[in-house]
Structure formats: C-alpha cells, structure tokens
Amino acid sequence: MKTIITIFSIAIGLAVQAQSIEKFSIDSGGASVTAGGIQMLYTIGEVNVQELSAGGISISEGFINADLKISINPKLFLQGPILNPTNAGLMNDDLRASGYIPTTSPYSDDATCNASVFNVTGTNAIVDWVWLELRDKTDNTLVILSQSALLQRDGDVVATDGVSNINLNIALDDYYIVVNHKNHLGVMTNTPVTIARTATPTVVDFTDVNTTTYGTHAQSTLSSGDMALWAGDVNGDGLINFSGDINRVLVDIVLFPSNNSFSSSYDFVDGYFQSDVFLDGNVSFANENNQILLSIILYPLNASFSSQYNFFEEQLPSASLLRTATQLDLDMQRLEQTLELLNH
Ligand SMILES: [Ca+2]
Ligand SMILES: [Ca+2]
Ligand SMILES: [Ca+2]
Structure with a gap:
C-alpha cells in the first residue's frame, strides 16, 4: 500500500512538473487529460482513488467533495394502498406481509435490497419499490439522475436499506423532483426544489396539498385531504383508460x-x-x-x-x-x- 502511494506521489509530481498539466476541477463525474503520453484521470465525489497502469503511465486520483453529496426525503402516498387503509394515514403493506415484494427492484436499474428490510413492521414497514428522478432546473424534460427507492407506510421514500434518507452524489443545486410507481401516475414538483446545505435532508412532501405539482390534477385527493399518486395505470403507458x-x-x-x-x-x-x-x-x-x-x-x-x-x-x-x-x-x-x- 505504501509503495503504491509513493508511486502515486512521484508520478503525479513528475506529471505536473515535467508535463505542465494544470489543475482543474470537474463537476460530478470526471475527465482525463493527456500530455506527452501521460494520462491523468480525475474523479470527483467518488470513493475510488486507485487506478494505476504501468506501461503508458496512467494515474487516477479522486477525492470526496462534500458539495456533491445531497440528501433528500421525498414523501408520497400511492392511492391504491391508501384508499382503504387498515390504519388511518398509513398505506397498507399487504405485499410485504405476504412476502411478495422482490428484493430486486422492478425498475430498470435493478437495484437490490436485503430481504431483512421487509421484516420491519408498523409505520416504517415497506409498501413497495418506487422510482425517483431529479431533473434539470432549466429543462424539466431532462432527467439528470434516476434510481429505485423504497416507500414506507407513512410515505417516506428511503434508500434500499429501508430506513436511510436518499443520499445522492450530485452537485448541490436546484432540481425538479419526480416520483413514480409502476402502476400509478408519476408526479413532478411544479418548480425546481432548492436543496438545502444542511445535515438534515430536504423534504419534498407530495402528500401535502400545498406542494404544487406540474400540470393539472396530477394527483388524487384523499378523503383525509392528503394527496396521492393516481392508481390504475396497470399497463404502464402513462395513461389511465x-x-x-x-x-x-x-x-x-x-x-x-x-x-x-x-x-x-x-x-x-x-x-x-x-x-x-x-x-x-x-x-x-x-x-x-x-x-x-x-x-x-x-x-x-x-x-x-x-x-x-x-x-x-x-x-x-x-x-x-x-x-x-x-x-x-x-x-x-x-x-x-x-x-x-x-x-x-
Ligand atoms: Ca388487488
Ligand atoms: Ca417513516
Ligand atoms: Ca395505462
């Protein structure tokens, strides 16, 4: 390990001095720069800091930039499991109780979770997998990041461990937030959400009637006055007919x-x-x-x-x-x- 680190510092030193490669910073992601047969790869916001190949001298360096980590807590109700709730204000979790929720997400990223996540009962029991999108603040048709997440009975959208907030490696910025489910109609915030630079996650509460959403009648109104994603798009074409x-x-x-x-x-x-x-x-x-x-x-x-x-x-x-x-x-x-x- 020590040898590798030494090689790193020598190689970087050589590269910077002999080849005059300038320092630069890249937003979320990375890039490479090549000069005189020496290639340097830069990564930002990623844990991996090792990537070394001897022949043509290729060095990779990375570091964690706290500004590229955001934490959000979307909240939503699905109309289907909350229309006839066993406990008022909580979605039913029959799929979990029957052992039907797969440990692999039904969505395209094939995210997985540990089966023990579905052992939790009560308020924070898992209802189903949901889908999350962050869209560009200047172009709400452009999906910047999307991924599967889990939904708790009280509406919290959490990470695949079933409890944590959604932490994302993405630049601290404003984003339109979209939540979706395979047989419900998805919904998006009407304006970009400002992600706070705090330790506590930014809450985006789609169950709250005061959270304005894109379009007209994007959600159903429950008898409780809360909002819920429309159920019934069982063929998944974005239309209930x-x-x-x-x-x-x-x-x-x-x-x-x-x-x-x-x-x-x-x-x-x-x-x-x-x-x-x-x-x-x-x-x-x-x-x-x-x-x-x-x-x-x-x-x-x-x-x-x-x-x-x-x-x-x-x-x-x-x-x-x-x-x-x-x-x-x-x-x-x-x-x-x-x-x-x-x-x-
Ligand atoms: Ca049914
Ligand atoms: Ca909860
Ligand atoms: Ca449909």
Whole structure:
C-alpha cells in the first residue's frame, strides 16, 4: 500500500512538473487529460482513488467533495394502498406481509435490497419499490439522475436499506423532483426544489396539498385531504383508460398459470403483479377494474363521466424513465404471453 502511494506521489509530481498539466476541477463525474503520453484521470465525489497502469503511465486520483453529496426525503402516498387503509394515514403493506415484494427492484436499474428490510413492521414497514428522478432546473424534460427507492407506510421514500434518507452524489443545486410507481401516475414538483446545505435532508412532501405539482390534477385527493399518486395505470403507458388498463388486468388473470379455463372471473391470482391496483397481493377482475373505472369516471376533467375518457394522463413534461423502461418490459411480456397462448 505504501509503495503504491509513493508511486502515486512521484508520478503525479513528475506529471505536473515535467508535463505542465494544470489543475482543474470537474463537476460530478470526471475527465482525463493527456500530455506527452501521460494520462491523468480525475474523479470527483467518488470513493475510488486507485487506478494505476504501468506501461503508458496512467494515474487516477479522486477525492470526496462534500458539495456533491445531497440528501433528500421525498414523501408520497400511492392511492391504491391508501384508499382503504387498515390504519388511518398509513398505506397498507399487504405485499410485504405476504412476502411478495422482490428484493430486486422492478425498475430498470435493478437495484437490490436485503430481504431483512421487509421484516420491519408498523409505520416504517415497506409498501413497495418506487422510482425517483431529479431533473434539470432549466429543462424539466431532462432527467439528470434516476434510481429505485423504497416507500414506507407513512410515505417516506428511503434508500434500499429501508430506513436511510436518499443520499445522492450530485452537485448541490436546484432540481425538479419526480416520483413514480409502476402502476400509478408519476408526479413532478411544479418548480425546481432548492436543496438545502444542511445535515438534515430536504423534504419534498407530495402528500401535502400545498406542494404544487406540474400540470393539472396530477394527483388524487384523499378523503383525509392528503394527496396521492393516481392508481390504475396497470399497463404502464402513462395513461389511465378503459381499453389499455382493463385489458391488462384481463391478461394477468386469464393467462395466470393455474387458470386452466382462462376464466376472467378466476380469483386466485396471488403475488406481485403490475395489475394489482390496490397492492394487496391479489388481482381480481371485479376489484381492480371497478377501481380503474371509478377513477376514470370521477376524474375531475371528465365532465361527462364517460368510461371512454381518454385524457387521464400522467402530468410530466416528458416521459419518465420508469415509464419508458416499464413500457418496454410490458411489451415484451405481452409478446411472450401471446406466443404462449398461441402454443396452447
Ligand atoms: Ca417513516
Ligand atoms: Ca395505462
Ligand atoms: Ca388487488
């Protein structure tokens, strides 16, 4: 170890003196500079400080810059698990209690957590995986950073250990914050959020009616007066409508392996499903579809209470990265299921 460090300092010394490489600083990420066959790699905000190759002399140095670490605490309710709460003000955690939540996130980053995270019960028990995006303050269509996170019953969005705040290696700046879930409509803050330079995380409370969100009627209003992400986008296309979402519920039921008669009234579809609107671990045609229908008919802009209303859309200026990834995944699933059905 000592040898490596010595080599480092000598090599850096040589590089700086002999090759006149100037010091410079790069925002979040890194870069390299080459002069006279010597390449230096700079990394900032990363723990890794070793990367040494002998031949063409390549040195990598890194250091932690506290300004590139931010801590946020988004808070949200999902309409599905809080419509009929077992405990007022807390989302139901049936998926966790039944052991259905996967330790690998259903979203594109394939984040994982330890199974013991799902042993926690009570207020901070995990409801499901959610998706988080930070978007550029001058261009809210530009996703700067996105990742999976876990959602607690009381609405806290936490890291994959199930308890910590979300800590991100990203420049201290203002960002639009987006939260999303695979069968709910995502929502974004109406303005960029200023991340405070404090030890305590910046709270972004989407359950609070006073937190203004992008677009119109981006969330549903619960009987408690709190706000919740709209449930029912079970086919993950960013739109809640009769044809798209009710068909998806039907597909999950009719093609369930033990539903040998392909019956739509089959009521033993238990597990972790995209079409489980209430996140209760069961998909039934009556339950899920009645809720989707009710949401469509009662959607504030659906003046004629039409079941065929087609403008119940996710209020984001451009598609969420979750949305695009989920859609690809669903298209693949549909294709596979159709092939399977054809082979029956
Ligand atoms: Ca909590
Ligand atoms: Ca949909
Ligand atoms: Ca259900």
